[in-house]
Amino acid sequence: MNKIVNILKPTGMTSHDVVSCVRRILNIKKVGHTGTLDPDAAGVLPICLGRATKVSELILNKDKSYICELTLGIETDTYDSSGTILYRNDGCSIDKSKIVQAFKLQEGEIDQIPPVYSALKVGGKKMCDLARKGKADSIEIKPRKVNIKKIDILNISDNKITFYVECSKGTYVRSICHDVGAYLGCGGHMSFLLRTSSGRFDLENSITLEQLEEFSKNGTLDEYLYDVDYVLNNLLEADLKPSAKKYYTNGGTIDSKRFTVKGLKNHDEKTYLVRVYCQNIFIGVGKISKDNNTITLKSDKLFI
Structure with missing residues (x-):
């Protein structure tokens, strides 16, 4: 299967x-x-x-999308409700326009600092494992480029904000909650998360x-x-001639006379992945390489 x-x-x-x-x-x-x-x-x-x-x-x-609830006034070490409370402000009351501004700053391509309690590795070890051993202060966390393609506030009720976000891989929604809370000066953490889509x-x-x-x-x-x-609908489709199938599946490099790629003329990258079919049967993922006027295809992943 x-x-x-x-x-x-x-x-x-x-x-x-x-x-x-x-x-x-x-x-x-x-x-x-x-x-x-x-x-x-x-x-x-x-x-x-x-x-x-x-x-x-x-x-x-x-890309992925989420519906999230941010609770203001409580900051935790994990950036979510499972962590230890580091700061609490029960009298938190923020003007709506400032909240909107805080979310605006999260839009687009941003440098995001991931939570220390995450599966990202430092020196070959997961940061969360190091943090649980009391070594959180020794971890140098570097910001990462992420793309917040869409972020909309759905509801604001007292100190709870529900929002929808579409983002690139590697985005931590927990960090969005933490950063909004930090900008507003009252702290905040993620109190609910529902992933609504993945690709x-x-x-x-x-x-x-x-x-x-x-x-x-x-x-x-x-x-x-x-x-x-x-799930590979974003890749171009390559059609392999039947006479080239055996050589291709054995790891051979195929020249452009033995396959065709839809939309190839509009593709400027020198190497890229394609879906490979032979007689309308999907056989795997291949890699196209362009070198001057030479275009070749080689297997990257086989599914037969």
């Missing part, structure tokens, strides 16, 4: 917990998630099965772990499984 299933992760489970459940329910050894979703968060978590795990990192690179996957085409087990037992699971190339 080389497919992808979109699981609606519940709160209270790690992404690894979900992988373990899927592995048990479907009795498949090779299972992988496509980007960690915090235990306290819920929402879209695409799970790759079998050879589909080869494209996990390609899904990880997709082409969203809440509407997700299923729960309970449904996964039910559909697996009654034989209707195929309706909720996605082919690998479904």
Whole structure:
């Protein structure tokens, strides 16, 4: 089974917990998630099965969207409600126009400092593990470029702000909450998070772990499984001639006379990935290389 299933992760489970459940329910050894979703968060978590795990990192690179609740007046060391409270301001009252301004500063390409309690590695070790050992002060956290493509305030009620955000890979919504609280001078933390989409996957085409087990037992699971190339719709399509298939699948480099790429003339990059088909059958991901007037294709990931 080389497919992808979109699981609606519940709160209270790690992404690894979900992988373990899927592995048990479907009795498949090779299972992988496509980007960690915090235990306290819920929402879209695409799970790759079998050879589909080869494209996990390609899904990880997709944009994501969230609905989040920010609670002002309480700052925690983890930037969310699971952490230790570092600061509290029960009399927090901020003018709405200043809140709007704080969110405006989060829009576009920004330098974001990730939480120390995150899975990012420093010197080969996860920052969260170092922090739990009391070594948080020794960690040098460097800002990272992220792109907040859209951020809209949905509701403001007392000290709670609900907002929607669309962002690039590597964005920490917890950091948005922390930074808004810091700008407003009252502190803040993420008190709720729901991932509403990851690439082409969203809440509407997700299923729960309970449904996964039910559909697996009654034989209707195929309706909720996605082919690998479904998530690669952003890549150009290369059509390989049948005579070149064996050489290609054995690792050979194919010249441009033996394949065609739709939209190739409009592509300026010297190397890029494509979806490779042969006689309308998806066979994998290939890498196009352009050197002067020479264009070649070589296999990057095979799915046959």
